[in-house]
Amino acid sequence: MxxxxxxxxxxxxxxxxxxxxxxxxxxxxxxxxxxxxxxxxxxxxxxxxxxxxxxxxxxxxxxxxxxxxxxxxxxxxxxxxxxxxxxxxxxxxxxxxxxxxxxxxxxxxxxxxxxxxxxxxxxxxxxxxxxxxxxxxxxxxxxxxxxxxxxxxxxxxxxxxxxxxxxxxxxxxAVKHVSPVVWGSVPELADAVVVKGEPPIFSQNGRSVMRWALTSSVKDAERVLERAGVSMDQIDVLAFHQANLRIIEPLAKGLGATDRHIVLTDVEVSGNTSAASVPMALSKAWHAGELPRGAKALLFGFGGGFTYAGQVVDLPA
CATH class of the missing domain: 3.40.47.10 (Thiolase/Chalcone synthase)
Known part of the structure; x- marks a missing residue:
């Protein structure tokens, strides 16, 4: 159209x-x-x-x-x-x-x-x-x-x-189904996750990443909701970067997720696939019939750089 x-x-x-x-x-x-x-x-x-x-x-x-x-x-x-x-x-x-x-x-x-x-x-x-x-x-x-x-x-x-x-x-x-993004970086953690060398190799300071995720990710995800003009009561699906289940679970809890919310945990069977993790988890659940048509999903990714970004999207109606 x-x-x-x-x-x-x-x-x-x-x-x-x-x-x-x-x-x-x-x-x-x-x-x-x-x-x-x-x-x-x-x-x-x-x-x-x-x-x-x-x-x-x-x-x-x-x-x-x-x-x-x-x-x-x-x-x-x-x-x-x-x-x-x-x-x-x-x-x-x-x-x-x-x-x-x-x-x-x-x-x-x-x-x-x-x-x-x-x-x-x-x-x-x-x-x-x-x-x-x-x-x-x-x-x-x-x-x-x-x-x-x-x-x-x-x-x-x-x-x-x-x-x-x-x-x-x-x-x-004619109607917005993707909210304005909240994105940014954490300069002091720029070297916490890196890919460098010849050949290039991935390495990270896992403790620094975990500390940021457990102390700062909730407030940044809350900013996504605020910018989208919605509350957790209006969210159906939580699709976070599939880095670690020990990050996903406290992030969902910190946002006030209830049994009504679908929290994607594809990391259990897919591991950490970096930029692929959120769209892959969403698509797998979508095509398995696990997500309602038109469901409202909170997306939130974070990692190397150290960068973060998120938005609220409506799944296809």
């Missing part, structure tokens, strides 16, 4: 992809000095998916995109934004590769690298572009192959990382 002067955007479709290969906690016991009980007690993770031969950030992004486009009933878009820290090349960027693989007719193509908050940043830019009238439809993807930047001898990080992709399609709407 063409909107001459769109006021906002609406989510039209969702998609996701995960590699077939599953790495369980028992498998990780064979790699480092750890055990299933230790991993679950500290992260909530039981297993994660790992990319195999011929699978990478782009191929997973394309697979998730195809699913989202089919869900939306579209075959082309005006704008493609890919959020990732693991793109295969600096140029062409991931969004250009995805556009080419999907046979699009020439959309604007942008990559975002704000690590684990990347999807929320990308969604905000897509919504703003549509609201400004410079795009009518947008494909927003979070895709990561973290297994290829993981030190598999470091038990503090290798128990966390995983691979996958999630995507959403946005379209112009």
């Amino acid at each position: 063409k909107i001459d002067a769109p006021r906002g955007s609406a989510m039209l479709g969702l998609g996701h992809f995960q590699p077939e290969k599953v790495l369980t906690n028992r498998d990780i016991e064979e790699l480092v000095d750890t055990n299933d009980e230790w991993i679950q007690s500290r992260t909530g993770i039981r297993e994660r998916h790992i990319a195999g031969e011929g699978e990478d950030t782009t191929t997973m992004a394309v697979a998730a995109a195809r699913m989202a486009l089919a869900d939306a009933g579209l075959s082309d878009v005006d704008l493609v934004i890919v959020a990732s820290t693991t793109s295969e090349a600096r140029s062409p960027n991931g969004a250009a590769r995805v556009s080419s693989e999907l046979g699009f007719t020439g959309p604007a193509v942008i990559d975002i690298n704000t690590a684990c908050s990347g999807f929320e940043y990308a969604l905000a830019l897509a919504d703003q572009s549509i609201s400004a009238g410079v795009a009518e439809t947008a494909l927003v993807i979070g895709s990561e192959t973290l297994s290829r930047i993981t030190d598999w001898t470091d038990r503090a990080t290798c128990v966390l990382t995983a691979d996958g992709a999630g995507a959403v399609v946005l379209g112009a709407s």
Whole structure:
């Protein structure tokens, strides 16, 4: 539907992809000095998916995109934004590769690298572009192959990382279905989560990240609700970055979540997939029939940079 002067955007479709290969906690016991009980007690993770031969950030992004486009009933878009820290090349960027693989007719193509908050940043830019009238439809993807930047001898990080992709399609709407974003950074934690070296390797100061998440994330998520003009009573779904179950649970509790709220905990079976974690968790639950049509979801991501971002969105009606 063409909107001459769109006021906002609406989510039209969702998609996701995960590699077939599953790495369980028992498998990780064979790699480092750890055990299933230790991993679950500290992260909530039981297993994660790992990319195999011929699978990478782009191929997973394309697979998730195809699913989202089919869900939306579209075959082309005006704008493609890919959020990732693991793109295969600096140029062409991931969004250009995805556009080419999907046979699009020439959309604007942008990559975002704000690590684990990347999807929320990308969604905000897509919504703003549509609201400004410079795009009518947008494909927003979070895709990561973290297994290829993981030190598999470091038990503090290798128990966390995983691979996958999630995507959403946005379209112009006369009614706002994506709220204004709340985003920002924490400069003093800029080096708390890093990917560097040759070859690049992921590392983090887990204690600093956990301390921020347990002391500051609630107030920032509350700012998202305030900017959206809604209360927790109006929220149906809580979709936080799937970093650690021991962060997700206190964040939900701190916001006043009740048994009525659907709190996504895909981290248990998918691990930490950085920018892919929120859209993948949403799409998996959506296509499993676990989320009501038109449900109002609070999205909130945080991670390397140190960055955070969130917004309230309505799922497809």
